[in-house]
Amino acid sequence: MHEIIQQKLVEIEKKHEVKILYAVESGSRAWGFPSKDSNWDVRFIYIHPPEWYLAIDPQGIGEKRDVIEEPINDLLDISGWEITKALRLFRKNNPPLVEWLRSDIIYYQKYAFVDTMRSLESDVFYPNSMLYHYLNMAKNNYREYLSGSEVKIKKYFYVLRPILACKWIEKYNMAPPIGFQELLEDIVPESELKNEVNQLLRRKLAGDEFDIEPRIDVINNFVEYEMERLEEYAKSLNITVEDSTEILNKLFRDTLQEDY
The missing domain is CATH 3.30.460.10 (Beta Polymerase, domain 2)
Incomplete structure (x- = not known):
């Protein structure tokens, strides 16, 4: 290719x-x-x-x-x-x-x-705009794919990645890396949440075709909490470039x- x-x-x-x-x-x-x-x-x-x-x-x-x-x-x-x-x-x-x-x-x-x-x-890094970009991406994908009792489960990655990118910006005050695995390893401690995400990642990379399944509460709870918290954090920033x-x-x- x-x-x-x-x-x-x-x-x-x-x-x-x-x-x-x-x-x-x-x-x-x-x-x-x-x-x-x-x-x-x-x-x-x-x-x-x-x-x-x-x-x-x-x-x-x-x-x-x-x-x-x-x-x-x-x-x-x-x-x-x-x-x-x-x-x-x-x-x-x-x-x-x-x-x-x-x-x-x-x-x-x-x-x-x-x-x-x-x-x-x-010289051009502006955390406000970058945070809102990733946060809006996470919120839009969450509403479209993950808000019900049964969800398009592979779409978790399209919500988790922007959430982890926001948390990276908050932690390091710099643009996040592009790789999901690097974000996951740095931002999420060893926990049930990390185990569930890694299990989904293994399935996806193995070519497992999974679509509508019951929601994974530990992931949904994390995402919902972080979207609300990060929204308030983004509002608190007052930075000029x-x-x-x-x-x-x-x-x-x-x-x-x-x-x-």
Whole structure:
């Protein structure tokens, strides 16, 4: 599959006349709990030639789109963000983008661009926005999948992971790791809760097709308590972040010059 993805990235560069700077796996494979039928979620950052930027119409307007999205199929979901879009989102501490930077499954990385972004993470880190992102993800998935007496049990991971990410932010005041297992080992002590979660994880990784089953009270109780507690914690934060625009402008210019 790695070779197929590599070839697809080359095709995208030629078709759209861009250069890809960074491409990674995101989603359940990167998080560490893929199902046997999980597709491959590839995300990338790309840059245009200088003349594309030297125009009276700004990027992202009209025909100058700042995203590339390939048709999704059962095997592959691949899309990317133009570099200035990515850097604007990075300035806002966008959690999905920060997760891309933490992915262990890297398909392509060019020059020092991404390493420089990683070195600037502490300059843009804003716990308020990141906490609300993960907390809202947990609440929405809980309402949709886990609020009844019988639940879509494999969806526990799509609630537990953002809850553990919030608790990591609270504990360390930094962006969480992408891997579920690392979050679980650090945040949850040895307990009935951890045993139940590990049992579910083993089943999921083994390809066990389980869907509607009785809810697991020890997990639901943990999730419900933490969602309420973390909501209050997020409200209590009052943090400001210095404007990183000039630093990111320089990174964009340096990358453009290096590539072209």
